[in-house]
Amino acid sequence: MNYNNILSEKENSINTITINRPKKLNALNKETIQELHKAFKIANEDDAIKVIIVTGSGEKAFIAGADISEFADFNVEEGSNLAAKGQELLFNFIENLSTPVIAAVNGFALGGGLELAMACHFRVASDNAKLGLPEVSLGVIPGYGGTQRLPQLIGKGRAMELIMTAGMIDANQALAYGLVNHVTTQEELISLSEKIATKISRNSSVAIGAAIKSINANFKEGANGFDVEIQEFGNCFGTEDFKEGTTAFLEKRKANFTGK
Structure with missing residues (x-):
């Protein structure tokens, strides 16, 4: 299937999905969310695929956040629908897939980008990764599961601080917090993710x-x-x-x- 904003490639038992909007730092817009849903659904229904890896194109960002221009003028009802639809189509969908999903986090994973990474079953980060939920600096809160999954992963107090300060942490701090499982160089990020995926694929x-x-x-x-x-x-x-x-x-x- 052809996509405008993502790439989906199969090799052996691994399907790698890449958000491919490097000029926008791979920001999530409605079309990208729809395409990601389709790609994850197709991969999950393919018996030959044992593991899915999701990453971002380019060297700067995994996903730098949501595309703010799409919802800057939304009202209360539209905002609520945006969060509900996004969680249903992508974030909750990924979390509940029966096929394991590894987030290979390269560069910035902010806002919706970190929320997508947290929806995956676990995360591997490059040493230049920066992770955070800066939504309160825009007068809004994380709406794609960030207020729920971040405390589950790093604890309530750390999540409260990270969300309230709208701050970012680096890859090593994310590793110490338990937000990511492994940190490696950007050059070795995909190969390490594939190595783990291969181990998983040998099992039932x-x-x-x-x-x-x-x-x-x-x-x-x-x-x-x-x-x-x-x-x-x-x-x-x-x-x-x-x-x-x-x-x-x-x-x-x-x-x-x-x-x-």
């Missing part, structure tokens, strides 16, 4: 999807994560991957998972 994709669902349940209001884990654990016993994995272990060979 159906079990990984069940693990994602179980982990996410702990953060959903009204859901009991332990109950979801018990259900998903039981469901695994009915899969071909479980039979293959246990048989391979007993036969002392590598498992050949089908994702079924």
